[in-house]
Every structure is written in structure tokens, then in C-alpha cells.
Amino acid sequence: DTGVSQDPRHKITKRGQNVTFRCDPISEHNRLYWYRQTLGQGPEFLTYFQNEAQLEKSRLLSDRFSAERPKGSFSTLEIQRTEQGDSAMYLCASSVGQYNEQFFGPGTRLTVL
């Protein structure tokens, strides 16, 4: 499978715990995005990497959120001290080239109890 992969697919945690998600983009895609989607809404942009550089962050990305892409390949998104409002689907996408067609992974569904 050469698509975008995300791990885990589901995560249930208790409020106050830290969680980390992983995204593996399509090989050779230099751009990587994180979005968050709540029920009944469209995805909302969180952050963007070009290679290993984090070039844009949304105001949605509070100081409890941190994302990395250390070698310009896979990326991790960590949420510290989770809150019930963090419950959502976290989607990763990657792209390359002049048209920037974004391809999405299956998402990680987070439930904070």
C-alpha cells in the first residue's frame, strides 16, 4: 500500500494523559499536513511541514499540541494533558508538486474520557 498511513487508528485515553499519533506520508511527498475533524464538520487545518520544517501552524494548535517531522519523512503529533474537547478525528495528508493535490490517510480517532 503506497498511500498515507496513520497509527493508531483509534485511541481512547483519560483526560490529562498525553497521546502521540504517527503519520507516514506517501513516499517522496515533501509536504505534510495535519487536520482535525469533529463530528459533522469539515476538516480544520492544524499545521504544515515542508520537508522537516514546520512552516505554518493554526491558532487551533494550542501549546498542548506539538508536531514534528524530524527527517522529513514521517511525522508525529503529540497532545499533552488531553481534554475532552480534544476528542476528534486527526487526519494527515501529504502532497508534492506544483498542483499540491493532497492525499489523506485514514485518520486517528481520539476519544478522551
Added chain:
Amino acid sequence: KQEVTQIPAALSVPEGENLVLNCSFTDSAIYNLQWFRQDPGKGLTSLLLIQSSQREQTSGRLNASLDKSSGRSTLYIAASQPGDSATYLCAPFTGFGNEKLTFGTGTRLTIIP
């Protein structure tokens, strides 16, 4: 700030009918626009990317049109099938330097066998 509206929010049609989904966006200075489908609890699947210089883009039974100056795009689905049942999302891309896709809430399509 780009805002995206999709009308209708939900649509049910009998199998075999042709249908049109509408997307409007407030900032017409876009680079391209993507249409996606999303099955319940899943990630997004890219259907079509239409560049700002194009008026139409076709893939199988799908045809997307773009009227950039009026801030509108439509997705035409011919000869609908039950497997087309999903939520359809449009997302304009403003261009490099403002990397994110902006989504509306989508149109939930149900094809009745």
C-alpha cells in the same frame, strides 16, 4: 479568510439519477480546488482536482466545474449508484504561502436503491 459553503447539506436521490452538488467560496483568488468523498468514520478520498485555469475536469462519471470569478464549483455525478453514498467535500487551495485546504461541512449524499 476563506469560507466554504456547500448546499445542500444532505441529498437523497433514487439510483440512476444524475445529480449536482454545489460549493461556494468567498475568496476567489484560488490556485485550485479539490473535491473529496468521505465514507463514515474514514479518511478523505481525492476525487478531482481542478486548476484555476480550467473550467471543467472529468473522471469517469464525475465532472467538476469551476467558476473562479463567482466563487463557485459544482460536482456532477452521472447515473448515480448506491456506492456513491458518502459525504462530499470541496476544498479550495489559495496557493503556496497559504498552504491549507479550507473545507465546508460537506453534502451528505444517499443513493436509494
